[in-house]
Amino acid sequence: MMLQMQDLAGTTPPRSDPWPISRRIGLGLLALLAAFALLGPVLVTADPARQDLSASLAPIGSDFLLGADHYGRSMLARLAYGARLSFGMALLTMLSAAAPGLLLGVLAAWRGGVTERALVALSDIVLALPGLLLVLLLLAFAPGHFLPLYLGLSLSLWVEFFRVARTTTARLLVEPRIEASRLLGFGTFYILRHQVLPEIAPLLLTLASFAMGTAILAISTLSAISVGLQPPTPELGSMIVELLPYYDEAPLTVLMPGILIFLLVLGLQLTARGGTVR
Amino acid sequence: MTSALRIEDLTIRTADRILVSGFSATVGRGEPLTLLGESGSGKSLVAQAIMGTLPPGLLASGRILFDGADLLCLDEVARRSLWGRRIGLLPQEPWTALDPTMRAGGQLAEVHRYVHGRHDADGLAAAGLGEVGLADAGGHYPFQMSGGMCQRLALAIAHAADTPLLLADEPSKGLDGVLRADVVARLQREIAAGRLLLTITHDVALARVLGGTACVMLDGQAVEAGPTVRLLNAPAHSYTRALIDADPSAWPPRTPREPGPSVIEAMGLAKAFGRRRLFTDLDVQVRAGEIVAVVGPSGSGKTTLGNILVGTERPDRGRVRRVPGAAPLGFQKLYQDPPAAFVPHQTMGRALDHLARRHGVDRERVEELLARLKLAPGLRKQRPGELSGGELQRFALARVLLLDPVFLFADEATSRLDPVNQMEVAGLLRESSEQDGLAILFVTHDTVMAERIADRSITLQQ
């Protein structure tokens, strides 16, 4: 997917500090956005679907804190719900991609042989096509629906977790220290727990952030080209397209969902920058 | 032609620490200088100060007189104009200093063409390659060349530059017997041609054959200096003596002793990697209390043989028979690169605790062993990255001995250690074989060391 290709470029050579400044800023930004998404609607109690045509395109700071869209719906409510939707879906897809990806990756490297070849072939099938094409094909089954979008994204995102877990584990397994542990009588579980896991764990935050960033970009992009989630769902990508005709009257309102996507992905990317994936 | 390089009262410091203090020495024509010392002794810093490549943040004071100028006072441009014209470098481990994507001929020809502006650079390069016995290797990339070939290419490059002053950085590092002699012969030819040679090494034997003057460095200070022969034959400083004694050629020979019963036997072993056959029909037997050395050039299968004996690799043919009744964990291994054999985030104490708990060894036994291996209790709080190679290798020996092994495969276990540490670890191995009756397979590329430490040797051919 769009971000996978960027993960390697974004990571500079191994660094010892797992909490560099960019990661701190990224997490801070994400915390602010989460607060907005969760608390925003509670504080102003607005319904993202309630229309008030008399307030169409109301400016910022009027009755509506962040203005209103062309149907007079509260932008703040819609943005908050949009952020919640994007972040929630991204979190869900990431989790459903990470769990099998990591387990299968470690399994493939550990078992080797047929198991590994079969799993690698499986990942090759997914990687044969760019991720977005795969999601598009699945969306053809039910355009505008949540399920194919979720399945397609998870399906294309698990590969990155698998790949990193497998190469990291494989690299570890040839290290003398694993052989030494075996010779010293330690079992598989001990080695996984004390030698493999501690090496993969620091990569997790990076991988997870990238996967979520990718998912957010893909969801908004697909919705913007009318195959993802459809209006009136307050989805950030489709909101932009919906509002685009009113650019002359309310340019800021049009840009707001775009800025929100930008901040979400920026926060995730900055968070990802600390770790090293290679 | 310049007649000398004079270093006067050279001091190198960081903001808060002195790394080299008050170092003075002279390199004259026909009078090469060899700086002897272990890593961290400051000898490389001296070379960097001469070259003008000290890392940023280091300050050098004193004088380095060469060509009538003080090298420490030169600006960036003036310094660079000396490289390849007045001062040449023979880099250490030249295989890392060669461009991996350029053919050997090109890497030599560019010295003639771009540095000296000579016509017929390619012809000169071909001749230069022929001189070092690489006539056919001009079209090879570094990855297609052996370590020895890379070293000779580096020598050809240094020779082509024909600088009055040549710095040789650990020229014998990573090379075994024959290749080492070859490098020495070529360096001696450069001396005979009137070039000033400054060599940095921890290799006492190399210093001895190069002759000239030697200077022993310890913790940033020259502890002793003088004519090499005299200095090595009659050292005045205790560290010089330790350094000389640590050279394998000076180790006391092993007293012949009656070996015990056979601990491990292998018969008719054969192993090949793809087309490359390592050995066929090889028989090996190691008996209790015996040290058997395995020598041979790199790539001859020494490590593979040891791995087959401890069971981490399988032979293509043949079989391994262990002494009946020996515990499965009684066959152990020491690794070449000590840090790679430890879990980086585990402290030594934790690693030992896990091991002791797993095998029900009591604490006193651990303490006893650590004391015997001269490992201070304070070291238990350290992680592998914070310990020296020698300390780590002793910890590795400790954790192995905790399991009461009958057989130990030491895979180049001392090759990455400083001379003094190397001798200590080798001594501990010898002690274990004598006291505990441990059978040891000692893999090394150093024939002299093999001769000194082992009861007998197996030689593998390429």
Place this chain on the structure above:
Amino acid sequence: MTRLLLGRLVQAALVALVVGGLCFALVRVLPGDAAFRIAADRYGPDALTAQAAEAVRQELGLDRPWPELLLRWFGELAQGHLGNSLVSGEPVSEELASQLGPSLWLAASALVLSLLIGLPLGLVSGLRAGSGLDRLALIGAVALRALPPFVLGLVLMLVFSIRLEWLPPAGYGTWREMALPSLTLALGLAAVSSRVARDAVAAVGATTYYRFARLKGLPERAVLVRHGLRNAAIPVITYLGLQAVYLIEGVVVVESLFAYPGIGHALVHAVIARDVPMVQGAALVMGLMFVLLNLGVDLLCRLLDPRLGAGR
């Protein structure tokens, strides 16, 4: 070499397998009687008759057991028969042929433009790693990467078409129509390639062999040209393989956004209309373009890095 070609051939086969298999499944699971629905799509609900539906059923052979249908489906695919569009009724291959040109132009111009922007910027940033320029380039790249391509495209459109009225917001024909879609893609690609180039240059600059080239006495220019550029180019080219993902995905998105008459645009439309033959054909061509791009990258890498050529 054979191995390399074989690997990409397998990938091409996998593309056909995935696309063909999914499209077959799509036909099977579409709700209602597929024949009726397709006939309605094709002739309009008013002209829908049982005969028309039967004709479609015959044409698509929808009455056979599914394993046989699947085999026949792949058989057709193997022979290059892509069928007719359910929307326009035209042969899919003809539609694709007319859309391929615009898509290739867009992809090629975006790639070239991205290298023209990314490589010089990366080289300068890498040679002056840690400088103000390097940091500025980093901030720019991070910001660009956080921007979805469609938002970037919209911003460019708003600025250059609507505010400044310099360039048309949609269409195809001259370079003027291609400028904005191409720039949208190129900026996204350059955001990455500039950083890859920067890291590669900085990494090569820190190698022993690069420092040794200086110590040999070579002038700085010769050091850079002879030992720097080729070694730094290797990771950059390798990375282009990963950028192919972005390029193909970007083509789909950007074409849809700028109503650009390429295959990506056609694919999205076909997905919305559930025009299965068209979805299959368009996805197949995009997938094969991706495979070809990867093959090109493989060959370039091998040309630059002698270590890859020597079979171990």
